[in-house]
Amino acid sequence: TPETEYGRLNIGSRPSKRKPSGGIESLRAIPWIFAWTQTRFHLPVWLGIGTAFKYAIEKDAENLNVLKEMYSMWPFFRVTIDLVEMVLAKANPGISALYDQLLVSEDLQSFGEQLRENYEESKRLLLEVIFANIVK
Numbered sequence: 840t841p842e843t844e845y846g847r848l849n850i851g852s853r854p855s856k857r858k859p860s861g862g863i864e865s866l867r868a869i870p871w872i873f874a875w876t877q878t879r880f881h882l883p884v885w886l887g888i889g890t891a892f893k894y895a896i897e898k899d900a901e902n903l904n905v906l907k908e909m910y911s912m913w914p915f916f917r918v919t920i921d922l923v924e925m926v927l928a929k930a931n932p933g934i935s936a937l938y939d940q941l942l943v944s945e946d947l948q949s950f951g952e953q954l955r956e957n958y959e960e961s962k963r964l965l966l967e968v969i970f971a972n973i974v975k
Contacts, residue, residue, distance in 0.1 A: 880935040882954065884926040889961025892968065906968045924969060927962045 875882045895902040909916045932955045939951040 878935050878938045879929075879931040880954070880958070881926045881930045885923055885930070885958065885961050886954075888923055889957060889964050892964040893960065896964075903967070910968050920965060920969065924965055927958070927965065930958065932958055 872883055892906065895906065910920055911917070935955065936951065939948060943951060
């Protein structure tokens with residue numbers, strides 16, 4: 840991602856990294872989020888939600904109904920899921936793949952593919968929770 844270039848823009852009130860010589864672990868939020876927005880993948884917003892849903896459902900199939908009920912009955916949960924849905928709708932894995940082709944070394948290409956598969960699974964699971972409430 841173009842996080843290095845964002846760090847040079849000096850658009851925040853703090854340096855882009857906690858330690859100038861630090862790696863990705865020293866990045867602050869603004870360049871990190873901007874970089875993922877630039878790639879149209881919005882990874883920090885949705886990464887983990889599909890994994891959490893999948894874990895809960897695999898642990899007990901009834902948990903899918905629990906998630907659907909939570910979406911229907913809990914305003915905070917519903918708004919959170921709706922915001923993630925909006926970001927998933929804005930994401931464009933095709934553009935993300937183009938960034939990978941241009942900027943990512945060959946040995947790391949499979950990592951981007953795994954992330955895009957995770958994106959598709961997250962979207963599918965999230966819509967499964969939401970769609971049940973729309974049909975009613």
